[in-house]
Amino acid sequence: MWERSLVLSAPGKVILHGEHAVVHGKVALAVALDLRTFLRLRPCTEGRVCIRLPGVGVVRSWDTSCLQALRRGFAADFDESKSPSVEQLDTLKEFAGIAAGASAPESLATLAFLYMCLAISAKYGDVPSVDILVWSELPTGAGLGSSAAYAVCLAAALLTACGAILCPLKEGESTARWTEEELTLINSWAFQGEQVIHGNPSGVDNAVGTWGGALRYQSGKITPLKRPFEAEEIVAVWALGAAGGLKERGKEMSLVASRVPTLRILLTNTKVPRSTKVLVAGVKEKILKFPAIMNPVLDSIDAISQECQSVLEAMPANPSPEYYPVLEELFDINQHHLNVIGVGHPSLDRLCRVTASHGLHSKLTGAGGGGCGITLLRPDTSPLAVEAAKRDLCACGFECWETNIGAPGVTLHSSSSLSAEVLHALSES
Numbered sequence: 001m002w003e004r005s006l007v008l009s010a011p012g013k014v015i016l017h018g019e020h021a022v023v024h025g026k027v028a029l030a031v032a033l034d035l036r037t038f039l040r041l042r043p044c045t046e047g048r049v050c051i052r053l054p055g056v057g058v059v060r061s062w063d064t065s066c067l068q069a070l071r072r073g074f075a076a077d078f079d080e081s082k083s084p085s086v087e088q089l090d091t092l093k094e095f096a097g098i099a100a101g102a103s104a105p106e107s108l109a110t111l112a113f114l115y116m117c118l119a120i121s122a123k124y125g126d127v128p129s130v131d132i133l134v135w136s137e138l139p140t141g142a143g144l145g146s147s148a149a150y151a152v153c154l155a156a157a158l159l160t161a162c163g164a165i166l167c168p169l170k171e172g173e174s175t176a177r178w179t180e181e182e183l184t185l186i187n188s189w190a191f192q193g194e195q196v197i198h199g200n201p202s203g204v205d206n207a208v209g210t211w212g213g214a215l216r217y218q219s220g221k222i223t224p225l226k227r228p229f230e231a232e233e234i235v236a237v238w239a240l241g242a243a244g245g246l247k248e249r250g251k252e253m254s255l256v257a258s259r260v261p262t263l264r265i266l267l268t269n270t271k272v273p274r275s276t277k278v279l280v281a282g283v284k285e286k287i288l289k290f291p292a293i294m295n296p297v298l299d300s301i302d303a304i305s306q307e308c309q310s311v312l313e314a315m316p317a318n319p320s321p322e323y324y325p326v327l328e329e330l331f332d333i334n335q336h337h338l339n340v341i342g343v344g345h346p347s348l349d350r351l352c353r354v355t356a357s358h359g360l361h362s363k364l365t366g367a368g369g370g371g372c373g374i375t376l377l378r379p380d381t382s383p384l385a386v387e388a389a390k391r392d393l394c395a396c397g398f399e400c401w402e403t404n405i406g407a408p409g410v411t412l413h414s415s416s417s418l419s420a421e422v423l424h425a426l427s428e429s
Contacts, residue, residue: 005040006160007038007041007412007413007418008039008041008156008412008413009036009039009153009410010036010037010149010210010409010411011034011209011212011408012033013030013032013033013145014030014033014144014365014366014372014374015030016030016305017029018304018305019367020279021301022217026302031208031215031405032408032409033138033405034404034405035144036149037135037150038425039157040132041130041157044131047065049064049128052131054135054425054428055136057106058109060110064127064128067117067121067127070091070092070095070118078119079119080192084192089111089196092118096110098110105141108147108197109147109150111196116196117158120158124163125163128158134154135422139269143276144267145208148206152206154193155185155186155192158189159186164185169412174414174416177410177411183210183211191203194206204217208409209409210409210410211224213225213408225260225312225313226313260312261316261319263405264377264379264381265374265377265404265405266355266360266375266400267373267374268374268393270372271398272345272347272369272371273370274371275369276367279369280367286342297337298341304330304334304337307326308330311323321378321379324376327376332361335348335363335364338368344364344368344369345370348370354389354396359385360375360381360389362376
């Protein structure tokens, strides 16, 4: 039986550059957002498994003996290299009382937990008797990788509880991270959770949640940004079937912990709902209608992503303030391009105007059409300017956070390393 309490967290994600263009084979840069999902794991002495998700109103528990019996009833073997089958998920829905077509966050989160708990324990031992509480700083449904952060936390916690990976946090340490090999295993199981929730995810969100930092994504291939000195760098390469699920398409993934600068940003949620599917279809329609006009715009977005990548790779070795005007100008150009391809919105225009009035530079992130925007903050941006911008953004009815990008991936925490807000949220029983 698992006998130790643990707290771990995983970051969210924002797209820095390359939204929509990535659908058409161009480069996108995804960065870890230091708004995090936290998971508390406690042993449960009653032979039960409990999952508590206060953000979506879930409190569920089951006898471990019932889950063991359910696990034995599956025809197909569980494995991190196999996608969850329709039959497996249908059986779990029936067991949990989830309607066949349910797509509400609470239903999908419960289903992902059940699948991952049974699948991981089937490979590594008995169903662990544990009490899991998950609390997040990330808003759901905003394109910020909240489901992937949840899946990464679940994978790390369940793999640790089942003994598949070690607990690296030593006495007296404030935080700790797993080895590359263990992170690879966490990522592969987190991708399984993402498949339960989304069906056919890219693997980018769970990779960012696992490794943190910044990743480049193009045509199914996910790679870290290069570090300044790579003469002795060891790059692990494996099929996405083992680390992200695109093996059947013959696409590969290479990841190491990349060293990228931590950049301060404002993240603003306009709270304007949008359909990613509709926006993607609209861009495709524009490209088909005006190929000679639109394809050069996509090429320019691609060049912006690559230029930004070069800047981010150079910054750790030479943290010069001269890089920030370049990053700001790339934000401005890309935001204009995103408006040209039809994914802007009056709320995002207003966000950009408000921040520009304070000398700041912003762009949309993700699907556009509303949703979220990011604003770059230079190291020397005054606290007064930041607070004034936040106040004006909130006066528009927006929600605003001051945070960082380039954050660390999945991490174990001691209680002393956690804020009072997180400790309070995780103390709820």
